[in-house]
Amino acid sequence: MSHRTKIVIGAIALALSAGAFAQGTPKPSRIRGSIVSVTGDTLVVHRNSGDDVKIALKETTPVSAVKNIKLSDIKPGSFVGTAATTGVDGKLTAKEVVVFPESARGTGEGHYAWDLGDNSTMTNANVDTVVQSTNGRDLKLSYKGGTNNVTVPENVPVVTFASATRADLLKGKKVFVVATPGEGGAFVGQRVVVEKDGVAPPM
Template sequence: MSIRIKLGVSIVTLALASAAFAQTPAAKPTRIRGDIVSLSGDTLTVHRRSGDTVKIAVKSDTPVTALKNIKLQDIKPGSFVGTAATTGTDGKLTATEVLVFPEAARGTGEGHYAWDLGPQSSMTNANVDQVVQGTSGRDLKLSYKGGSNAVTVPENVPVVTFAPATHDDLKPGKKVFVVASPAGSDFAAQRIVVEKDGVAPPM
């Protein structure tokens, strides 16, 4: 396989995987968060945070990716990010994690919508217009099709970007974030983000 083809495959894989952070409400995905129990053949068994254990069908071409930590200072004007956040009583957004998308995935899931990490949780996938140093972190001024908002990113919040991974990384004990669709009484994976090198999916 040529270097050009390999690069193309990597870009496509990252673009597909980035959708794990960018499903709009219309898509109505099932987001599964938990620890891998086993991968047997094409069945991934995951013990969810909610306490139950589910089985997920995984095809040979199901995209699998990992994450790597980057610095808050790496977020610059012009970056395209996805940030989960909570809304305070004052109406202001405070980030609970930030993903910096690779350039190939710019525009993925663009917008602001409800997320499922807890009460008052939201996801904003948007362009960074301005970065301002605040008293409790950095304030990101974000814009997306149809709107804009601002989010404060505290210094201790995970800031990540995508890193390569394969199905071989789906090992017992590793934390995963799986976007899946119902398949009978079980699920079918659309894409998987897996813990690697000590970096667990923060979303």
């Protein structure tokens, strides 16, 4: 499998995790925290919520990373995923932006609730226009069924996908894990995004 194919598969898997899995499958959980240990196929993560959880990794569980890009790299025509908060005025302010590779365009498309703080949402959409504003840049986004305007402040993480392997799952590294419930309170990992080269997954 080529380097590019691995990144694209990672992007698609993450995008799909943002929306609904097929009906009848367990609802995925998004686990954010730091690696405590990796023993065999078991990953232990200390969640930001304060507890430790065990996550079983299958041989096929994808592992990827992210790398920083510039806010100016977001152009009209880019396909992005952005977690944002809704202000009292109803306006969306980005907390992070992931720029997907072109091959992943359309995956996870839409606007839905997210769990990165109070009143947070996720929008996976095409960038129609980019306008410089006093607070950063304003993105007009369109997706099947609607449009959104999101302000992206200058200090917000903007990333795209990078390759990683299980060898990058090291103690202390930050991770974002999409997992489904397993037995005895454990989880089964569906995808892992790990901190690499000092860049932690912001989603």
